[in-house]
Amino acid sequence: MTVVAVSVFVIAYVLIATERVHKLLAALGGAGVLLALRVTDSDHAFYSPDTGVDWNVIFLLFGMMVIVGVLRRTGVFEYVAIWAAKRAKGSPLRVMILLTLITAAASAFLDNVTTVLLVVPVTLLVCDRLGIDPIPFLIAQVMASNIGGAATLIGDPPNIIIASRSGLTFNDFLINMTPLVVIVLIVFCLVLPRLFKGSFEVDPERVNDVMRLNEREAIEDRTLLIKCGAVLLLVFVGFVGQSFLHIEPSIVALLGAGVLVLISKVPTRDYMSSVEWQTLLFFAGLFVMVGALVKTGVITDLADRVGSATEGHVLLTVMLILVVSAVLSGIVDNIPYVATMSPVVLELTKGIADPAQAHALWWALAIGADFGGNATAVGASANVVVIGLALRAGSPISFWAFTRKGLVMTAITIAIAAPYLWLRYFAFA
Template sequence: MILAIVIFLLVYAFIVTEKIHRTIIALFGAGILLVFKIVSYEYAIHHAIDFNTLGLLIGMMIIVFITKRTGIFEYIAVKQVKLSKGNLIVMMILLSVVTAVASAFLDNVTTVLLIIPIVLSITEDLNISPLPFAISIIFASNVGGTATLIGDPPNIMIGSKAGLSFMDFVNNLTPAIFIILIITVLIFALIFKKQLKVDEELKEFFLKIDESEYIKDKKLLVKSLFVLGLTIVGFILHDKLKLESSTIALFGASFLLLISGVDVKEVLEEVEWTTIFFFIGLFIIVGGLEITGVIDILAKAMLNITHNNPLLTTIVILWGSAIFSAFVDNIPFTATMIPLILEMQKLGHLDVQPLWWALSLGACLGGNGTIIGASANVVTSGLLEEKGYRLSFGEFFKYAFPTMILTIILSTVYLVIRCYM
């Protein structure tokens, strides 16, 4: 247990200081855990590594990279400039709202894979930094994903184990998320107002451009949009289809490769393999905390301090989930908390309904706290890095962590009013 904690803290220290590339240090930390048999090979393969997340990432990256070849992202980028009349604040707000709505029905990773290429096209054309847009979009994707049963993995897990329906999440969480989204979008618009300036001549130039000229391959565009649409429908219906989201994404990717005629080697070279392997290393490191009982001890300690007081238990779960999920993947933490809440339900000590909403809000919104707090954050950082932009741990933390704390304060007020007044 001590070694698992030490390795986790050291890996995290190197990620924060950025002395070594995060993928290298994550894989090295995972390697130590495997070599010293703290995490067995079998546990790593069957439990620690989330192949559903990896499959979803790879499948959607392939679909997005093939679709990108058609010029559709550049087309949408110019359309966005025209729609906002070159006002970058309006553009940021529009993109953030679209991201949040899409994330409520799609996986957050899928949403940022679709939106970030558009942002990169806009900022490249206007010769400005994409970082303010990227930070706002990361936040919006995690906020929007909290609103529904299918928006974020913790919600899917909670809904499945607690027997909660799609409408249960909509009725209990969407009102809070609507308020949080409006406030956070306005906050980022104010924070980045001075940075979002564009040359007037350049703005006028883009307002005169015919965006249809950017479409390079109409046949490929039709095929790509057909497969993308089919994949999105699959995500929405995945529960009824009894298929994992990774299965749907990989099927969509292979189908598009089959009908597009694009060179498979070229497409696979574009996949963010550094991000994929970072996730593999991180999953094993968190698996070390899980198998040695660290996460279980933290979760139980969090509940023990409340002495079965309903309001205090709700607040502790909300804040504990948020802080924990900012630094460690929220999936294993949620998996640990669910049986504990179910046990409380069996004992009949208190009404557990508010606890589910506290866990969902804390686990999902807490991921906004750091650059490695949620999958969408890591993927966005990787996409930016490919284009030569570095969204460092410190830069993201400076803007995101205080805003994340504000969202948890708002969630606390919401839960107290809704559940205890």
């Protein structure tokens, strides 16, 4: 059974990474084969917290998707983007910096795929008005979304998986990840002029066009915006208060979605169209395949091998996880990578007495996967989404155009993360 579980998983993973078939078909197909061959069964696949579908992840994503589906109708994202362009006085460099910071901040509280779906169309509009190439701006924005999403539990799907496996809370992510993200964003803004050198020439007449845009016209429903703001505030209070409220983030998101749907009276088709069903089903299939690896003992064996390779040296294990995660998340989407590695890290933490150092393994996995997703065009789901939007808009981004910039930024961010992990959890622990 072990050979079958590994073989099916590897084949599905290769299909997902190479995009030979749609990732949903690969994930559900692999899960179906494992169930049909009785490598796993319904009890393990659907009801076990260790080997089954992680319903907390599924319903947290679903709840936030519904909330964003209602929020989308207000026009607030278009308002913010136009406001930023005008505050930058039409300067392309300042526009890029402001939009990347806004994208990073939004990605910390919405998942990064949703953020780029909302912000990219407005970025294309601003670049069109300025008469400049939108490709550098789109690449910068998706990188900012992957960096900003690392700051919180809900900002990036890999973080949601890690939180569910590790028991880390929303506040844990805020306290441990946000300081690093702030440092990285500052460096990112300083690097932008050199990373996209030659992309900031603009015709003064075009600047006037941007300055004539009225951001207030972007707001379509002020009453709905107030309702969304109130519900989002309560949802984030629920996330932050998880430790004393003892309510899972998934429950908070579902309650927030239910209340917002009730008070907004938005037609069902409008907010349900924002739910990415393919993503949710992809997660479900992936969890079943990884659960089969746990059930057959593959994950435990892999964790033992990693522990033997580092001879139980915790700092070396942390650095190994960080670097390997960054490299592999650039080769394949970071979601299936983290879903696979989370049980391995869980096994590794069981032999570490110091809780802070045990948690450092989880932070290394999160940082490596989130920042490593910037390395290539297929490293994160947000990258793939932005490339698709750019192609549809007539500004195709080639794999190497993205990757040349992404590899540089990933190297810089991991170089910052390594001493951060060492100083915070070992040198000054």
